[in-house]
Amino acid sequence: MHRGSCLCGAVKIAVDGDLPRPNACHCVAYRKHGGHYGASLEIPCAALRVEGEDLVGWYQSSEKVRRGFCGICGSTLFWDPIHRDWAAIAMGVFDGPTDTFLSVHIFVSEKGDYSEIADELPQNET
Known part of the structure; x- marks a missing residue:
């Protein structure tokens, strides 16, 4: 079980199983x-529990x-593709x-000019 929360602790999550x-x-x-x-991972909705x-x-x-x-502290929590059976959780x-x-790094074609990708991971333009 992996647990987490927003900055103020009002929203809590729990994920069953190993994380991808x-x-x-x-x-x-x-x-x-x-x-x-942003760094995030995709979780089947059935494996995610949200309190708050x-x-x-x-x-x-x-x-x-x-x-x-x-809605209280503004912490980034999810990226949710509507009509899918999974959601992405911010790391x-x-x-x-x-x-x-x-x-992997994705959408590197839109990367900010203030940062460099210095690791050896694959980089996808989109």
Whole structure:
């Protein structure tokens, strides 16, 4: 079981099972939502439990995607592709070790000019 919360602790999550390897998304939307590139991992909705779900605010960032955040402290929590059976959880939400490591950089064509990707992981333009 992996647990986590937002900055103020009002929204808590629990994930059953092992965590998959996360990706690092450099898209403009993620950078604007979270302040920098974002690291997140995809979890089947059935494996995710959310306490304080009524405090989660949602922003519809495109026709197909909404982004979840704590309505109290503003912490970035979720990237949710509507009409799918999975959701992405921001890695910063997890408390304690996750026992996983980044797998890939995505949307590097939109990467901010202030940062460099210095690891050997694969880089996808989109």
